[in-house]
Amino acid sequence: MRWCKRILSIITVGAVLFGANTISVQASETDVSVHTNETDISYGADIGWLSQLEDQGVTYVDDNGIEADALELLKDKGVNAVRIRAFVNPPSDFQWTKPLNGSTCLLGYCDTAGVLYTAQRAADLGMEVMLVLHYSDHFADPLYQDIPEQWADASATQLSQYVYDYTYYIMSQLAERNIYPKWVEVGNEINAGILLPYGSSDTNFGQMTEYLNSGYNAVKAVSPNTKVVTHLANLGDLDWNVLDLTWFLEQFLNEYNGQTDVIAMSYYPYWIGGNDIEGLTYNMYDIAVRYNKEVMICETGGDENDPEGTYDLLRQEINALQSLPNNKGVGVFYWEPEAHSTSTPDTYLLGATEKVGENTYKFTSALDAFSISPEYLSTENTFEIWNKNSGAALNVSGGSYENAAQIEQYAYDEWDSQKWTFEKIDDTYFKIVNKLSGKVLDIEGMATSSGAECIQYDYNGGWNQMWEIVPTSDNMYMIKNRLSGLYLGISGNSTSNGAPCVQLASSEESTKWYFLVTN
Known part of the structure; x- marks a missing residue:
């Protein structure tokens, strides 16, 4: 079970994970600047194959079968x-x-x-550009991080200068055309490091960080406003994370003073054996909260034969990014949507096209996910309401459908009684609805006293059933009752399964929550 993996990881890393020592700023329920409820998420497409496919005779048509430029078609789908x-x-x-x-x-x-x-072509359409520097002659990823042939005789020290010079050259060439990428990835899927064996994350993390910082400095020398991205693979897979992610970022950011602006991840449910959207969201929260970094999904995709499933995946990812505190979720990129399995020698299956002619493709409805902007805590998805203090999720006791059933915390196990939607009542307040019962969070007896228990009940418009979502200065949320002015928490700040949910003063440790998008 995903939750069991999460608990094991938390126990192992101990206080390093969400312990008291990781937060230097105390929560403040009056600090409402952490989330603006507005979205600035970029919707992207990796188009590295496009020119090569077009050169091989591939053409693209719109939904009416009229031939058009592929980038313009992507832009019409919402790709910016x-x-x-x-x-x-x-x-x-x-x-x-x-x-x-x-x-x-x-x-x-x-x-x-x-x-x-390609960059000029995108810029002419007003699209943002992300440049990905592989520092190799071919794909660099967790399995391959080969030194370019021209650099093969360089020493470990010389490679640092090579990284700087090459990065500076590419950036300068773009700048001469008045193209300044919004983001630059220094390395691609660098779990194992870059320029192996010298820049191995396993045997020489310091050397790897020197290479990454060299690239960072070169980017900033040409374009100070460009954001540098550090890209890791498999961050939706809890078998790799939490321990490996925590270790890598602790080493990079804290031990060796690595420089970066954004932490990015690849997320392919098709390759990792299923969609663990809660795990993905948890990992993004961890990065945003612990390191105060922006987060993006810079590679994702789904089976070309299942556009509906891929659409749903993209909407989940978008809403997960939108739910992150402090507007830290900044982008999601579909990897090679212009491809079709018949267009590549390795029959790559995760494009977003359907074949409508011998060498003619049409983009599928999967990409329509980019045409709809997300709402803050959208009703499009359910959420796990996860307690920071205990690591347990809000649950209806016994999976009850009854009015006045107690609300408790319990280790998350993907039960519908642990999934909730946030339905807006007005610009300030939500009703919080249980997926299983359809009933809302309520305070028993309309009590206004600290310690009063939380129950579920049919919605009747009472202020005791309305909740304000209050961001905190340490990048979490508090859930404030409109009637009492008190906050959702756990009795006695308990970490035990079955501990009742109550309303408490804001100073209690158990009044801080995360919202994780669920399936």
């Missing part, structure tokens, strides 16, 4: 940003056979000339 990868000196045919499994893949026209062409 592109992700462009750069290789140092890729093969002349822009294909690569992976030595570990012998499969051949397209690289895309991702040399410097190709990057400049």
Whole structure:
């Protein structure tokens, strides 16, 4: 169970995770600046293959079958940003056979000339640009972080200068065209490090950080306002995280003073064996709260044969980003949506097109997810209401459907009695509705005293059933009752399963909550 993994990880990392020593600013229920309830999430597409596919004769049509430019079609779907990868000196045919499994893949026209062409094309349409520097001649990822052939004779120390010079060169070439990327990834999926073996995260974290900082400094030297992104893979998979994520970021940010503006992740339920959206949201919360960093999903995608499922996945991701405190969720990028399994030698299946002709594709309804802006705590999704103090979730005792059933905390196990929607009453207040029973959070007897128990009840419009979501200065939320002015918490600040939910003063430890998007 996902929750069991989470609890084991929390026990192992102990106070380092959400312990008292990780928060330096005390919560303040009057600090309402942490979340503006407005969205500035970028909707992106990685289009590294596009020019190469077009050169092979691939064309794209709109929903009416009329041929059109692929980027314009993506923009019509709501895509407002592109992700462009750069290789140092890729093969002349822009294909690569992976030595570990012998499969051949397209690289895309991702040399410097190709990057400049694609970036200009996007900029002409008013789209934001993310540049991804792989520091390799081919894909860099957790399995491959190969040194470019031209750099093969460099020493470990010289490589740091090579990183700087190459980064500065690419950025300068873009700047000459008045293109300043909004983001630059220094390295791609760097769990294992970069420029192996010298920049291994396992054996020489300090050297790896030096390379990353060298790239950071080069980006800022050309474009100070560009945000530098640190990109890790598998952050929706709790088998890799929490321990590995915590270890990596503690080493990078705190031990070796790594420089970055955004922490990004890849999230592919198709590859990790299922959609653990709660795990993904938990990991994003951890980054936003612990390190006060912006977070994005810079790679995602779903089966081309299941556009409805992929649409749902994208909406979950968007709403998860929107729910993060302090507007820390900043973007989601679909990896190679213009692809179709028949267009690539390795039959890549996670594009977002359907084949409508011999070499003609149409973007599927999956990308319609980008055409709808998310609302703050949207009713489009249910949420796990997760207590910071105990690590347990808000639950209706016994899975009851009855009025006046007690609300408790219990270790999360994906029960519908642990899933809630936030339905707006007005600009300030929500009713909080249980997915299983359809009843709302209420205070027993309309009590206004501290310690009064929380129950569920049919909605009747009473102020005791209305709740204000109050951000805190340490990037969590408090849930304030309109009638009493007190806050949702756990009796005695208990960490035990079954402990009753009550209303308390804001100074109690158990009045802080996270909202995790659920399936």
